[in-house]
Amino acid sequence: MSIPDSVEINEGETSLIVxxxxxxxxxxxxxxxxxxxSQMAFNRDVSVMLLRARPVQSALDAMSGTxxxxxxxxxxxGGGMKVTANDRTPEAVEYISANIALNRLEESCQAxxxxxxxxxxxxxxxxxxxxxxGSPVPFIPAAMQAVKxxxxxxxxxxxxxxxxxxxxxxxxxxYDAMSVRSPxxxxxxxxxxxxxxxxxxxxxxxxxxxxxSFYADHYFRTYLQMEEGGxxxxxxxxKLGYIEYDKTTGKTTVSMExxxxxxxxxxxxxxxxxxxxxxDMNADETLAAAARCKKYLKLWREEVDIPFFxxxxxxxxxxxxxxxRMDRLLEQIGASGNVSRTHxxxxxxxxDLEFNDVLAIYRDIAGEVSGHH
Numbered sequence: 144m145s146i147p148d149s150v151e152i153n154e155g156e157t158s159l160i161v162x163x164x165x166x167x168x169x170x171x172x173x174x175x176x177x178x179x180x181s182q183m184a185f186n187r188d189v190s191v192m193l194l195r196a197r198p199v200q201s202a203l204d205a206m207s208g209t210x211x212x213x214x215x216x217x218x219x220x221g222g223g224m225k226v227t228a229n230d231r232t233p234e235a236v237e238y239i240s241a242n243i244a245l246n247r248l249e250e251s252c253q254a255x256x257x258x259x260x261x262x263x264x265x266x267x268x269x270x271x272x273x274x275x276x277g278s279p280v281p282f283i284p285a286a287m288q289a290v291k292x293x294x295x296x297x298x299x300x301x302x303x304x305x306x307x308x309x310x311x312x313x314x315x316x317x318y319d320a321m322s323v324r325s326p327x328x329x330x331x332x333x334x335x336x337x338x339x340x341x342x343x344x345x346x347x348x349x350x351x352x353x354x355x356s357f358y359a360d361h362y363f364r365t366y367l368q369m370e371e372g373g374x375x376x377x378x379x380x381x382k383l384g385y386i387e388y389d390k391t392t393g394k395t396t397v398s399m400e401x402x403x404x405x406x407x408x409x410x411x412x413x414x415x416x417x418x419x420x421x422x423d424m425n426a427d428e429t430l431a432a433a434a435r436c437k438k439y440l441k442l443w444r445e446e447v448d449i450p451f452f453x454x455x456x457x458x459x460x461x462x463x464x465x466x467x468r469m470d471r472l473l474e475q476i477g478a479s480g481n482v483s484r485t486h487x488x489x490x491x492x493x494x495d496l497e498f499n500d501v502l503a504i505y506r507d508i509a510g511e512v513s514g515h516h
Contacts, residue, residue: 146241148175154184154211155191155431157218160241161209168360176234178276179209182360184431185439187212190272190297192436193355193366194220196423197295199269204228205259205282206275210239210252217248219429229255229262263289274299280317283343294369295354298340301362306332308407323407325388326454327395329358329487334450336363337411341379350375355443356415358487368417382413386451393461394498395451414448442486447493452485453501455492462502464509466490475504 150163166180194202194216202224204213213228226248228239239254246252255262263271263285271286271294273279279298290296300306305313307328314322318339322331333356344351350370357364370379384399385408396402397412421444426436459466469484473492476482480496494501 146237149238151245152181154181155188155215155219156429157211157215158245159209159211159214160238160245161211162238176232177208177238179211183274185359185435186274186299186362186364187215188426188430188432188436189355189357189364189439191215191219191430192424192426192440193297193420194224194270195425196420197354198222199224199295201225201268201291202227202270203262203266203268203272205263205271205273205286206230207239208235210235210242210254212272212274213239213252214242214246214248217243217252218246221251224251226252227255227266227268228252229257229259231256231258260285267291267294269294270297271295272297276301278302278317280339283340284346287343287347287349290369292369292371296340296351296367296369297364298336298367299362299364300336303329303332303358303361303363306335306363308332320409321401321407323388323405325395325407326457327388327451327487327491329363330451330485331386331407331410333358333363333365333415334410334412335408337365337367337415338383338409340365340367341383341411342409344369345376345380348373348376350377350379352379352417353411353413353415354417354420357439357443359439379413382411383409384412385409393458397450412450416443416446416448418444418448439486442484445483446485447481447483447495449493449495452487452491452493454488455490458501458505462505462509464505467505467508471508472504475508476501479504 148163149160161179168182207228207230210228213226217226236256243252267289269291271290308322308324311322320335351367354366385401385406387396387402387406426440430436455466476494482494485491485493
């Protein structure tokens, strides 16, 4: 099936027909009627790695566009999984059907042309992937009702600015949470998104735990496994809280209740990753962005999984010193506590040491440096 103004590309092990003119970075402007962003290959790779590690019987790619994600699952995961690729634009469904045919996936993949909410009212799935243009909020209640017992939701949010503190009022309207600007705004944003999902799950008497949650490029992404029952819902709600960042001292306080009007939250304070699933995930050479997948998998596996991180530059300017080298810093902090790099920023680290202990280590390093002169 040939579609005018389209090209054939390869992503991972899959051949895809996509619009000749398409996005290749950033949240992108919608180009044409069918959206495809080649930069999201990494995001699609991660979903392939995760579903290989945690196979499911039925999966829905809820806003499929060209069908790239769904067709890659069908082609690169296998194992008898039935995939539905849904989009409400007729032009998108044409691409989806063409890509299913191109990869000979008629047995395992089905194109669907439906309004997402009415589809979710009729059918339930083990895995539902929602990767919208902007905020996923309008589709969450329907997804929470349609994901099967102990099923998994994969959710992307590209409205990072409201979530990370640039538009706090919009964040409050959308996510019922306050966002605040801080050096770790992207982590705050991701945790506000997860907190919102936990609150929505609780309305259905469901809890949830994070299998994997991250920030990359221009979006937040989380994979949540449902846990059934009121007790699970209450336990998950018990992991919501607030964070306050003091610009003058650089100190961060995590609490269960807001400390002042400058507190960000409610947001998720539990783990972002499940170490078991990360162990089972494998970044092999067949992936589209294999090198990047390897790099991130290593960062996620090694990341100290506690809320919030320190920016090296931020702490240095607070103490009026030049930033120490990251490896030296990690070594010094590692001598007294747990420390790791973080996937949120190449110049940041996570540690379970108290703030004052971190500052003391910085001063020691500064002393060593000035002692050499």
